[in-house]
Amino acid sequence: MLIQRLATAMVLLPALLALVWFAPTPVVFVVFALTGTVIAWEWGGLMHLPAPWARRGYAALTGVILGLAWFTPLRDAWLAWLLLPVALWWLLVPLLFRGFPGNLQRHPIAPPLMGLLGLLLVASTILSLAWLHAQPDGALKLLYLLFLVFAADTGAFLAGRNFGRRKLAPMISPGKTVEGAIGGLLLCAAWALTGGVYAFGVAGSELGWLLALSLLVALASIVGDLVESMFKRLGGIKDSGNILPGHGGLLDRVDSILAAAPLMVLGLQLTGL
Template sequence: MKTRAITGFFFIAVLIAVVLFGPYTFVASFVLIGTACVHEFYKMVRKTDIRPLVSLGVVSSFMILVLVAATCVEIDAKLTGWYALVPVFVIYIAALFRQTSNPVQDIAYTLFGLVYAAVPFLFFMGLGFINKTYNPYLPLGFLILLWTNDTGAYLAGRSFGKRKLFERISPNKTWEGFVGGVLLAVVVALNLERYFGSLSQMEWISVAIIIGVFGTLGDLVESMLKRNVGVKDSGSILPGHGGLLDRFDGLLMAAPLVYFFLELI
């Protein structure tokens, strides 16, 4: 528990710092995090009969993330954009030369890794530039609400949890924990307009509800994936917490939806 608490403290402190230090630090950090998550995904799913094209998948994710990051900070990224597509097409061709029993399955897992673990970070980076100029308070508010939802779900689940949410997928999650997480996120959202501005109070509350609902579903999807491939954690880079995907599983589904919501309003 002590190791988990120390790791969690430094993990949160580092993320807050990279968001507040400015646009270049923000996009550079999340390009690396997104790429690391893709690599972690490939390590997690790799088995005797599942052999994703790791190098090409990681290079593709890195180039795509760099393309969006460069666009966000208004760097001419046309050349990067063309190059980002090359490894994706090479994945199909490379599978022809690999002596594996399920080449189509390998391609599918390689591309799924890009969609599942890299694309959500494109939208998360986009949150910082949704008004064209960098605003750290939108991605920071997103992270705070995500962490608040997790904390509320844990506390409510431990104190009142009785009715299982998805016992087949995650036996520890309960409806009471789910509701507690959303409610605590909404309570925090009530104060974000006062301290962060950027959105109205109702808009922050809407973002909190989206994160509470779809962040939980993202967590369940990752649990389903881990059960499917027979692993407990996505990795071991964060002592006491597992891997990066274990920490960002809620972001993977919530970030694109929050981005689309804010674009609509």
């Protein structure tokens, strides 16, 4: 399993870095949008859609919405209005963790609402990534965001493995600890104070805003991971798919980015960084 995970990562990571660094924004958007349709297919599994045609239809609808959004003001002028309800979801969804699983077993989220939620999360993420890439030095800023998420995950793994004692959300993800989350945040703070300064060219109060935003985004990435685990446990699913050997599905790999990207872009727009 470990060898499979490493082999998959060694193939995908260089391809992702090359795409972000060398490709123009329209190409980046197309690749990410196609990825979004696969994520939507896997989200359909979390919804327990009754037939393959329903999941294919849901994935196709997501692709159509992404394509239409690219050619409308939603891509730029209206993006913040799309990100506001998504940000609200990520800020409030931890309230569901405390009573899980009984709360969602007694009051499950209706399939239409789950479908709408999936569309919002996927569309907001893909459009946010494309928006960030289109900014001045956008490739650098997008790489900063991606490595911020990687830092949160890596720091949490290392700190949790060596110092983890208190469970963060035992009914959702027993392996995650409070100490691990703190370790992830500390590594993200170091990344913000080094990579962030280079990517955004900030100093003084602007650096303070970037540090605060980066820590909020890092927290959101942890929440994103927990939310997908919550829905998988609720549905009795181990992995969202099997497209990535050793990793599971695409949703298993990008759950943190679904939360991090919209909050990062909304924060950049609100702070003017």
